[in-house]
Amino acid sequence: MRLLVLNPNISDSVSALISAEAKRAASPGVLIDVLTAPFGVAYIETRLEATIGAYAATCMAADHHASYDGVIVAAFGDPGLHGIKELLDKPVVGLTEAALTSACLLGQRFSIIAISSRIRAWYAECVAYNGLTSRLASIRGLDQPLSDVGGIQQDHGAALKQLCLQVVEQDGADVVILAGAPLAGLARSLSGTLPVPVVDGVSSAVRHCETLVSLAPGRVTAGSYALPPAKPHTGLPAGLAACLAAGRRPD
Amino acid sequence: MRLLVLNPNISDSVSALISAEAKRAASPGVLIDVLTAPFGVAYIETRLEATIGAYAATCMAADHHASYDGVIVAAFGDPGLHGIKELLDKPVVGLTEAALTSACLLGQRFSIIAISSRIRAWYAECVAYNGLTSRLASIRGLDQPLSDVGGIQQDHGAALKQLCLQVVEQDGADVVILAGAPLAGLARSLSGTLPVPVVDGVSSAVRHCETLVSLAPGRVTAGSYALPPAKPHTGLPAGLAACLAAGRRPD
Amino acid sequence: MRLLVLNPNISDSVSALISAEAKRAASPGVLIDVLTAPFGVAYIETRLEATIGAYAATCMAADHHASYDGVIVAAFGDPGLHGIKELLDKPVVGLTEAALTSACLLGQRFSIIAISSRIRAWYAECVAYNGLTSRLASIRGLDQPLSDVGGIQQDHGAALKQLCLQVVEQDGADVVILAGAPLAGLARSLSGTLPVPVVDGVSSAVRHCETLVSLAPGRVTAGSYALPPAKPHTGLPAGLAACLAAGRRPD
Amino acid sequence: MRLLVLNPNISDSVSALISAEAKRAASPGVLIDVLTAPFGVAYIETRLEATIGAYAATCMAADHHASYDGVIVAAFGDPGLHGIKELLDKPVVGLTEAALTSACLLGQRFSIIAISSRIRAWYAECVAYNGLTSRLASIRGLDQPLSDVGGIQQDHGAALKQLCLQVVEQDGADVVILAGAPLAGLARSLSGTLPVPVVDGVSSAVRHCETLVSLAPGRVTAGSYALPPAKPHTGLPAGLAACLAAGRRPD
Amino acid sequence: MRLLVLNPNISDSVSALISAEAKRAASPGVLIDVLTAPFGVAYIETRLEATIGAYAATCMAADHHASYDGVIVAAFGDPGLHGIKELLDKPVVGLTEAALTSACLLGQRFSIIAISSRIRAWYAECVAYNGLTSRLASIRGLDQPLSDVGGIQQDHGAALKQLCLQVVEQDGADVVILAGAPLAGLARSLSGTLPVPVVDGVSSAVRHCETLVSLAPGRVTAGSYALPPAKPHTGLPAGLAACLAAGRRPD
Amino acid sequence: MRLLVLNPNISDSVSALISAEAKRAASPGVLIDVLTAPFGVAYIETRLEATIGAYAATCMAADHHASYDGVIVAAFGDPGLHGIKELLDKPVVGLTEAALTSACLLGQRFSIIAISSRIRAWYAECVAYNGLTSRLASIRGLDQPLSDVGGIQQDHGAALKQLCLQVVEQDGADVVILAGAPLAGLARSLSGTLPVPVVDGVSSAVRHCETLVSLAPGRVTAGSYALPPAKPHTGLPAGLAACLAAGRRPD
Incomplete structure (x- = not known):
């Protein structure tokens, strides 16, 4: 294939x-x-x-x-x-529909972690287009300038993990989606360290x-x-x- | 201006x-x-x-x-x-948001008359993007091949008017939207002949x-x-x- | 006319x-x-x-x-x-449908600034009647007694502007509606000073x-x-x- | 009391x-x-x-x-x-909220039988105000002139019963609401003759x-x-x- | 009976x-x-x-x-x-449908007070099954271990009342539902002391x-x-x- | 595995x-x-x-x-x-969530073909629980008694295929789901003969x-x-x- x-x-x-x-x-x-x-x-x-x-x-x-x-x-x-x-x-x-699909198979409500604050509005519209707004717990994003889009995981790893914990504790997320191709692979490294499943768009x-x-x-x-x-x-x-x-x- | x-x-x-x-x-x-x-x-x-x-x-x-x-x-x-x-x-x-806006100011529920059957799925998604699905009574479209997109009004005028009447009588439309630039101007000529207001995207x-x-x-x-x-x-x-x-x- | x-x-x-x-x-x-x-x-x-x-x-x-x-x-x-x-x-x-219409033409999500806290429940129902709840970011209202309804703009101008900024920064509003006839004209004076468009019901x-x-x-x-x-x-x-x-x- | x-x-x-x-x-x-x-x-x-x-x-x-x-x-x-x-x-x-309440306690989806076609749009808005549109199977109404509002049950009894049967067979209603004060008491006489529960607003x-x-x-x-x-x-x-x-x- | x-x-x-x-x-x-x-x-x-x-x-x-x-x-x-x-x-x-019914007859939006944090997800799904998510203001729950399910009212009475006040002041609740059989009877004792009606599932x-x-x-x-x-x-x-x-x- | x-x-x-x-x-x-x-x-x-x-x-x-x-x-x-x-x-x-997932990855709106009329109400509630009602085009079911649940595919094959064609032509389905374990495998044999993709719950x-x-x-x-x-x-x-x-x- x-x-x-x-x-x-x-x-x-x-x-x-x-x-x-x-x-x-x-x-x-x-x-x-x-x-x-x-x-x-x-x-x-x-x-x-x-x-x-x-x-x-x-x-x-x-x-x-x-x-x-x-x-x-x-x-x-x-x-x-x-x-x-x-x-x-x-x-x-x-990537979005794939990540939403994986998330929906893993739990009832999911949150999305995004690489910027600006991007959240567009992501919310994408979730709505997929008809899944009722299952969206929240979208949270980094609020710092991104100097290097290929290096976000290195530059903002701790902040991204912190956002993951917040959506579980405060927003009721059963599953976390790490959104955006620049975060490809991060779910794989975080999956053992979070209290809920974490989903990546590329692998999904x-x-x-x-x-x-x-x-x-x-x-x-x-x-x-x-x-x-x-x-x-x-x-x-x-x-x-x-x-x-x-x-x-x-x- | x-x-x-x-x-x-x-x-x-x-x-x-x-x-x-x-x-x-x-x-x-x-x-x-x-x-x-x-x-x-x-x-x-x-x-x-x-x-x-x-x-x-x-x-x-x-x-x-x-x-x-x-x-x-x-x-x-x-x-x-x-x-x-x-x-x-x-x-x-x-044109869509403008026509929807005019329609919503004229009545609670509107129908859309479209130039083809295929186009209806896309229009329904556009209405959803505008958040107005709950006010959409129906979308009906011509089901004939279009030989000349600039001549639809001439070639299919009677069929289009018939669709307008159907959405009022059968679908509960308070307002009719004639959708698509190829129908620009048709609302103006039909407006006296229909039992409800008729809306055109271009003028709106x-x-x-x-x-x-x-x-x-x-x-x-x-x-x-x-x-x-x-x-x-x-x-x-x-x-x-x-x-x-x-x-x-x-x- | x-x-x-x-x-x-x-x-x-x-x-x-x-x-x-x-x-x-x-x-x-x-x-x-x-x-x-x-x-x-x-x-x-x-x-x-x-x-x-x-x-x-x-x-x-x-x-x-x-x-x-x-x-x-x-x-x-x-x-x-x-x-x-x-x-x-x-x-x-x-006024409501007109302001909602203007707001929807200016952005995807809007917030409403109201003259009292009590009024918010009724406004939320009005937005729902218009079918636009999915585009409502928030409703915020003054929480002070109103001694003179004709003088709210003078008495509470700074608080109203502060509410406008909050809905942009905290609630994700693309557009702000200044709601209620007692605020007629305020949008005109605020429009240059806010980071998003501001809408008035009367002019709309x-x-x-x-x-x-x-x-x-x-x-x-x-x-x-x-x-x-x-x-x-x-x-x-x-x-x-x-x-x-x-x-x-x-x- | x-x-x-x-x-x-x-x-x-x-x-x-x-x-x-x-x-x-x-x-x-x-x-x-x-x-x-x-x-x-x-x-x-x-x-x-x-x-x-x-x-x-x-x-x-x-x-x-x-x-x-x-x-x-x-x-x-x-x-x-x-x-x-x-x-x-x-x-x-x-009456509406009471009838909807009874209906919701009796089944998941209900239909409303109304005394005229015109009234259906207003009833649909009432159901929406109660937040129950997702449980509404249909609204059907008489389509005949009403010579005497106090005599509808006598004049149109057979047609009303026919509408009740249609909403069960064609619209998926689990419960039927006979809507409007002019129909007060009709549910009581019909209740033994229909295959689903029938609800009256006044008694509810x-x-x-x-x-x-x-x-x-x-x-x-x-x-x-x-x-x-x-x-x-x-x-x-x-x-x-x-x-x-x-x-x-x-x- | x-x-x-x-x-x-x-x-x-x-x-x-x-x-x-x-x-x-x-x-x-x-x-x-x-x-x-x-x-x-x-x-x-x-x-x-x-x-x-x-x-x-x-x-x-x-x-x-x-x-x-x-x-x-x-x-x-x-x-x-x-x-x-x-x-x-x-x-x-x-109990849930009965409490929701009473609440809907008493006001437009209700909140639910629950005996644990974990239970909130399930309750939210129950409200959704009843089609009433649009009328749900919030669900708040105790966040303490429950040593004796029959004694929650005694052990956590003050905290439960505090939650009731919070949903009125912060979440816009018109009515409060005390959820769960272990709280049966609490509404009766609280009803004079809260600023909004309080509903119990058992009596409802x-x-x-x-x-x-x-x-x-x-x-x-x-x-x-x-x-x-x-x-x-x-x-x-x-x-x-x-x-x-x-x-x-x-x- | x-x-x-x-x-x-x-x-x-x-x-x-x-x-x-x-x-x-x-x-x-x-x-x-x-x-x-x-x-x-x-x-x-x-x-x-x-x-x-x-x-x-x-x-x-x-x-x-x-x-x-x-x-x-x-x-x-x-x-x-x-x-x-x-x-x-x-x-x-x-099976349901899996079939819905496959269908959503294949098109925007899907229909469900069911083995009986009675089953449709329950299926509709299942789709709602998955949050996907807005993507459901229709549910159609056989309306004949089922003498042998293991033999439905043999006994009712033609009727099932007919239902598949109807949902495409009349209901706007982009994808068809053959629902229920008794239909396991039927999608595989029908997939070349329908004008849209057909989905099976078991394989999904x-x-x-x-x-x-x-x-x-x-x-x-x-x-x-x-x-x-x-x-x-x-x-x-x-x-x-x-x-x-x-x-x-x-x-």
Whole structure:
């Protein structure tokens, strides 16, 4: 099985974190390739940055999906995810939905630990889009400037663990989600030290994508995830144009 | 007052409909300019197409907003809208939120008439994002192929009026929204012939944008609509790059 | 265009605040008349007082609407609003729905600043009636006795501004609503000094009512906002009796 | 124990139905007095009519409550109910909340059978105000003109029973509510002939009011149901003025 | 009238509290019998313990209901309640639903005071099952070890009263529910000393059960509360087996 | 890895279906053992039957979990699931939550196909408990008597496929869930013949349980899924007593 992991941002240091955790999480025999966005920003905190990342992820997916069994959009917030699900006739999983899924299987209410205060509004909207607001205990975030997005775990490790403890003790969380690709792998090191389960988006996405591939639930030719009806277009990158012009599933 | 109206799609025929209705709706002395997306698809029916239109609208907004008092994103579904609100320090209004706003001021429950069946899933998600699902009576759509998106009003006028009557009689709608830029202007001609008020997104957006400009509610430097914090970026169009690199509101 | 503004309470000092802000907000050529309730209480804090104000506003609307293009119910909480919408075949707008509308066009989540603690429960129910609870960040209110309802802005200006800052910093508000006719005009003076947009119900209602008049969305003869079916009645004020006895829209 | 039952409408024939069912339902030793509104309409179908009925019920409650242990607002939709709860330091129960309460104790989902189609929108809003929309299976109503509100049970008995069967078979109702004072007593005659429990507002309200009196849960001096703070007023009926001017609970 | 009260737990000291309060609350002529579970735990704090209590209560109901007019499940959280409603063709009321019902008739928003911190998660789920989360102001609980479940009122009386005051002052509660059979009777002694009404589950359940018996709303032969269709079974206690094998209502 | 699959019902024929599909779905090297409940009913359609199944599943889990890495509760509706999650310090997954999880990863809205009409009410409550009602398009069920629960796929295959097509065409389902252990394996045979993905609870549960085991998210010692505090108990089966008496995680 081959999985394509798309980092919708331009930070190679984050792609390295993603790649390391994805490979640790993957089942034996699953090959993982990680691509970094060719355009965009260092990391996504807002709706505006998500617009950019969504388009970058979509273009990457159109260009590179061909030889893979499944695709992962590796930014919390899932930029472009549901459009890419329409585009490709194979499992596509986002970090947010994957982490929420793992959390929901582990307990009734979860909290999200985020890398900045600003990002919380966007995350709350992502949880709402997934229909899971009633199970969200809280979102807490670091409130310090981030000098190096690839080094957050080193620079703010103690503060992140403190936030984890706060959501259990004060907010009623049964499960903690460490949100955002820059925190990839942190759950693995924290999991023995917290009083509740701790969930990571990257490892969750890899495993859930493997599951969907293996369940083989069938192709989509109707409903809102079928490829959009063919219609005129212009000025699109070649990969995306090829998919859309076909007016049907690429294969 | 000058308002910039962005068509996130590539159809000049739809831009013409938008322009005509926007100018009919505008207050005396309000200048309207309409731009058509330089890349994208003919019209947006799905999440995937919305991803493309969102990026196109964002790039247009970054490039062209400078001399305008307000900006309108003129596709139902509001692709890119909330990101553009973060980007610009001036009122930005979308067709969906504008139509929902007008409808909510006219009655408790509204229905949406759409140009295709496929588009309904995406519209339902847009209503949910606006938090107004509890006031949505129904979404009904044409179920016929659209040969010419600029000619829907001519080709399917009777069917559209029939859908309007059905939502009043069968779904409990107090107000009807004619959704989508290709229907711009239709509400104006139907309004005398239906038993409930009928709302158009373009005229609503123009008027509501004028209102926000005149209310002058103040600049945004905090909360989730402030310009995102400055961070590294690469490969972005010049206009967008200029806005983001500044790490503060463009002016 | 002529707009009738109804103060459902008996405080002439509040009517003066309403009138001043309404006239500042109105477009050129829009005439504003403000009426004070002939019976009732000084201001509305509770459901009981809203019952009284609702009936007063309804009676005033029935008596005086004839020469106006639109009507505004100028108390936060919108007492009697939706009944008056049934009664009159012209746009009728309330302060709460107008302020919520402006706020929703300016950001995803809003907070409400209120003139007393007691009033918060009623306001929360008003937001719920508008279906917007999911976008409400918080309601905060003054907790001091109000010696003079017409002088709250002078007496409690610093405390009100402090509440505005708290909802941005602590509650996640993207927009602040200054609620209640006694605060009419305060948003205008605060708007430059806060980090997020600030919304006033009176100016919002005037502008939104103008918009509805100009959009001319059509008369109502079906749905839940049509005039109630004719039925026996007794003991009603002459204006109201005349409207109801007709069993159809007055004109 | 003495209970005051207020008919917020002017129909003596409906008061007679209310009185008969209330007395059948009351426990031994409970005295029931029914008052008909001195002003208003024949029956309430809409928000406008509810505004009138709310004020009438409030005035009646202020004037006549003194010698009673509890008060019932005997129109479905509960016009004025929560304001009267603020006004009086004794149990006050409405037909809607009472019927919903009985229904919720009998099953998870209920349907409402109403006397007209128009009334359904208002009833849906009443259910929402009670927070019980998620348990509402459906609202169905007669769609025929009502020549005599006091004679609906005779004139439309078969149609009403048919509606009851439809909500069980088609809408998933576990319980049926026969809504509106004009249907008072019908549940009693239908209860043996339907496959699910059937609930009547009047008998439910009488019994629930008795329960609250007997539970003696304590006086209200804080929270949103305390008597409103004293404030200037004018032009109010003597009873209401006396209550309000006191700035505390009447007794 | 004879009511059977089932304590789903094994604590005779709690059954004594239940019995005393149930008898104080019952109308003249209503006989109350209380049974203690033959197996289970001392009191229920969690979903696991509720599973055990649910089965115990179901078995007790099947064995002992025959000569009673109504049945009460006397543990907050209502373990097994809705299954027992399917099983018996007579009113069955739970402590939680009864307390919520009383609270909703007394005010718009209620808080719950609980005997432990752990129990709050389960109570929140019970409120959600009743569809009343939007009316829940808060749940607060004791945070001390409970040495004697029958003696909580004596051991922690001051702390419980303090929690009651906090939910009024800080959480916006209009009504307070004292939750859990171990607090049976406490509301009666506190009701004069709190600024809002205080509700007890046992007395509420007794009175509401009496009401349902007297309303005689009819038998259930359809919908989701009819006795389950007959199907093979094995290993069940004799009482339960007898009910189920019949494939229809026992009588 | 060893997984224990618990059939909360007594039907060996259904256990055989569960076992076959679980083994087909399991990753290489994962051992599956299936246990049939020693007491209970043939299959679960209602809340009452779920109470019985919940206790049976809990007792089985307590007795037999020791040598397994994860446990699956193999009845749709997840009887006893969340209590067992409290009981065991290892992943425990239910068929409903697993199927919902798979469906949510495959599309925004799902429908459930059920084996009987009666079962739909209970399933709707299960979806609500999972917080996913907003993503539920519909529940449709067979409306024919079931002569042999192990033979439903043979006896009603065409009707089940027809229901699948209806939810796509009429209800807006993006994904179809075939609900209930008696349908285990049917998704696998239908998946190529439907226009949307089709999900099976058993295979989903096996794969998601494997995922949780491999993610190793950490032990639970706080929050609402920790083992309940130790308290007196009596009359419980030995396995369950041993777990509870410990007052901490078994093993």
